[in-house]
Amino acid sequence: MGPSGKRGFGGGSSLFGREGSDEISVDLNLTPLMDVMSNILFFLLAAFGAAVVSYIAVSVPVQSDGPGAEPKLDAVTVNLRVLPGEYRLSASNEKVEAAKLDAHRKALPKVDGAYDDGALSEALYRIKLDFPATDTLVIVPSETTVYEEIIRIMDAARERTVDGKKLRLMPKVVVADLVKAETAP
Incomplete structure (x- = not known):
């Protein structure tokens, strides 16, 4: 028991504010939430950059048109x-x-x-x-x-x-x- 005869912290206040008061003061730690959001943002930006590069149309080189195909005279x-x-x-x-x-x-x-x-x-x-x-x-x-x-x-x-x-x-x-x-x- 405290000096005032009540349980809790001295002066009639408890862990969430003064007893009998309508005001409650709560401190939220937003650091973990910001860490998660910044990681999500990083991966979204990285995925977008990879998606842009993947849409460039290039082809794979081929040796010939098919087995036994002769080279065309009108193509080089x-x-x-x-x-x-x-x-x-x-x-x-x-x-x-x-x-x-x-x-x-x-x-x-x-x-x-x-x-x-x-x-x-x-x-x-x-x-x-x-x-x-x-x-x-x-x-x-x-x-x-x-x-x-x-x-x-x-x-x-x-x-x-x-x-x-x-x-x-x-x-x-x-x-x-x-x-x-x-x-x-």
Whole structure:
């Protein structure tokens, strides 16, 4: 018993305020709730970022159209190497003569410090005119190539407006990497 003869804390107050009072003072600890909410927010943002990246349409490279399929004469494999100072464009097909393919081998240097996507689109258009069945572009980025540049290449390769009409150039894009040979010590 306390000095006043009542149970509890001295002065007629109890654990939840003074006895006989209508006012109750309660302190809530919101720290655990805020921790949970911040974790949920983090995972939602991470999932949204992954969902945006997953919607970029790229395809897996294939060796041929099927077992025993002969390479088409009106289609080539178009390769684009993205180097720090330029684009290098080439076309290949075992059944097409080398002189015809070499006409499409180009180096497109940067203009004013930026890649020339207009010249790239024009070069791809010329390849499409010579080889109308071509629909795939293989991009080989360098180690310094940024994500936004790959997206700009995909946009330049997708379609081109010719005489007010949209022409599909290379709607299938494959992002690949070079296999580096190990050097002997």
